[in-house]
Amino acid sequence: MKIKYSILSILLGAVAFSGCQNLTEDPKANLTPGTYFKTQSDLDGAVSAIYIQFARDGAWGFTNRSTSYFGSDDFTTDPGLNKEDFRLFDRLSGGSGNGSMVAQWQGPWQGIYQANNVITNYAKVNSTEEQKNQSAGQAYFLRALGYYYLVRTFGPVPVILTPIDVDDRPDRDPIEKVYEAIIADLQKAKELLPVKFENAPGKADQMAARSLLADVYLTMTGWPLNQASNYAQAAAEADAVIKSGQFNLSTPYAQVFTTNNGPESIFGLQYNVNGGLPLRSSGSSSVPLDEVATNGSSGWDDYYPEINFYKKAPKCKRTDDTFYTTLKLRQPDGKTFKLVPWDSPETHARHPYYKKFRAGLNGDGVSETETAINSINPSTNKVYDIIRYPLVLLAYAEASAMSGGGPTAASYAAINEVRKRAGLPNLTPGLSANAFRDSVVYERAYEFAGEFGVRWFDIVRLQLLPKIVAERSPEENPIPANTNFAQKYLAPIPVNEMARNPKWKQNEGY
Structure with a gap:
């Protein structure tokens, strides 16, 4: 893999995002990690740059962030026009040369590189421990977020936790090791971050870390790890967020998508058209x-x-x-x-x-x-919300039911809170654990319809492709006969990365 970090890109990104840095000379001439990370202002700029790497158009700012998720039933695209990159994955026929898929690979990696810079250098900054820890906590959260999307999309990837040389070619690490790194980062983020940042929308806080951790543990219960023991941990993390009392579903559903940073937004990427950072998927x-x-x-x-x-x-x-x-x-x-x-x-x-x-x-x-x-x-x-409160409620509902042999009153209360805002009656009582889980998965499909892989990742962890393909209308883009669904849950590694890393083995089926 081609690994490179750039102090210049940190500075320029921070300027675009926050407008608080003032560069009066060419930074390329004299900036290194040793000379740049001096003040809290430097550190703030570096952290802002991590967010930008995720939010920019070549990462998660445009619809191509979901290219390989078009195999889901909540996504399809035109049978003609210039939609070939999306259409191929919609037909479960995408390949490693797909140009739009590069954003799914490169965006998270650029964020991870910048997070590694912060984590490696934050301790040397002349600032208070509290401020430094808050900066580092955000970097740990964002690094975990990047790896979480990479491992679910591409499977084994290198676990790189420090800046390394551009010529290094690390091996792909097993999926288990990637998840170990994600959990370690989120546990560290929980330790360093405040429960809530006041008047600072967009900053990841402890509740964001706990919410993401709940989702991570829930994902680990399904394919490919199938670690059912993680249901209890998913329920515990989600329960802590629920009991914090910080979030609610008081905003009408339609209004969630026309306003920013409402009471159910736990973590969202912030956009600013005038600042050169537009969201282009709405x-x-x-x-x-x-x-x-x-x-x-x-x-x-x-x-x-x-x-x-x-x-x-x-x-x-x-x-x-x-x-x-x-x-x-x-x-x-x-x-x-x-x-x-x-x-x-x-x-x-x-x-x-x-x-x-x-x-x-x-x-x-x-x-x-x-x-x-x-x-x-x-x-x-x-704002593009990565984590909304209903995701936590539904994670708790499923995880608490599956960890305890069946849904509890609290399991029902969590899903019914989502259903009430939707305008639905309470879920049928007395369901078995599996029937309740299936009801939660159905609820999540429509609460998060079209939202950044939520439905696709349920399809992956529960291996639902045969079912959703069987229910597919003949009016959709046709899927080739004899497609091996078992090989379509992971996307291929982009062809340029395979060329840079000749020792890597491409994902099966590509």
């Missing part, structure tokens, strides 16, 4: 090609749900707020619109779309009324 990306605004802007048709995933959704307010089912077709006069259903022959794709990703922040994505579209913008200021 607005245009999720809008039909058929829709053209009065100002001439149009949709990109990048992603939308599969037909049968939509049809299987529960009948509730959350479903109404999730899916976009009546398209607005601009008429020849350029001012009026014809409203047609998603499956009308007048539409290009004949699919429902996602309503919840259209608006961006208060309409800076799609500005529209019930009967007209004023503008469609691909760059928004919307």
Whole structure:
């Protein structure tokens, strides 16, 4: 693997993100880790740069962060147009040369490199122990976050916990070792971080670390590790977040996706169009090609749900707020619109779309009324929530039921809190452990429909590809006959990385 860290990229990233650094001379001439990490301001800039590496367009700022997750039933794409990279994975046929998949690989690694810089150098900074620990805690959290997405997406990856030379070629480590590193980092983050940062949206805190740790333990109970003993630990971490009383579901579901940093946002990446850091997976990306605004802007048709995933959704307010089912077709006069259903022959794709990703922040994505579209913008200021409180509630519900031989009253209370906000009745009482787990997985599919791999990672850990493919509409992009589903739960290592690391063995099936 090509490993490289750059003090220059730390500085420039921090400037773009926070605007608090003032470079008056060429930093390339005299900055090294030894000369840069001196003050708390230096350290703050370095930590800000880690967040940027994850948030930028070449990482998690655009829809390509989910390229290999298009095998899920909550994601599909156009049968034509310029969507080949997404379409290949939608057909379970993606390969290592897929250009869009590079963001899934390179984004987390760049964040990990920068986190390693901070963790290696933070102790030497002239600052208080509390401030230094808070900076280091964020770096540990973000490094764990990067590895968590890498190991679930690509399987074995090198565990690199210090800056190393650009010419080094470390081996891929076993999945178990990657998870050991993730857990160690999150435990360290819990130790160093405050329970909550006041007036500092976007900073990872102790609750973010505990929430992510709950999700990590839950994932470890399924494929490929199948460590059922981790259900109890997942439940314990999630329970601690619930009992903190810091989060709630008081925000109406639709409003969650049009506002920033609400009471259920545990960790989200912050975006700023004017600062050169836009979120580009809301607005245009999720809008039909058929829709053209009065100002001439149009949709990109990048992603939308599969037909049968939509049809299987529960009948509730959350479903109404999730899916976009009546398209607005601009008429020849350029001012009026014809409203047609998603499956009308007048539409290009004949699919429902996602309503919840259209608006961006208060309409800076799609500005529209019930009967007209004023503008469609691909760059928004919307926070991208990686961890929302319902993820913790549903993790606790499943983990507590599976660790105790069946759901408890607290297990039911957790899932019913999510269902109540959705507009659904309480879940049927008296379910077995497995039936309750299946109900939680179904609930998570629709609470987090279309959200950054949540559904895909359930499909992976529970090995659900045969089931969801069997239920797939014939109208979807066709999956080749004799596809070996067992080989499709991991993405291939990008071809350039394989070329740089000739000793690596490609994932099976690629």
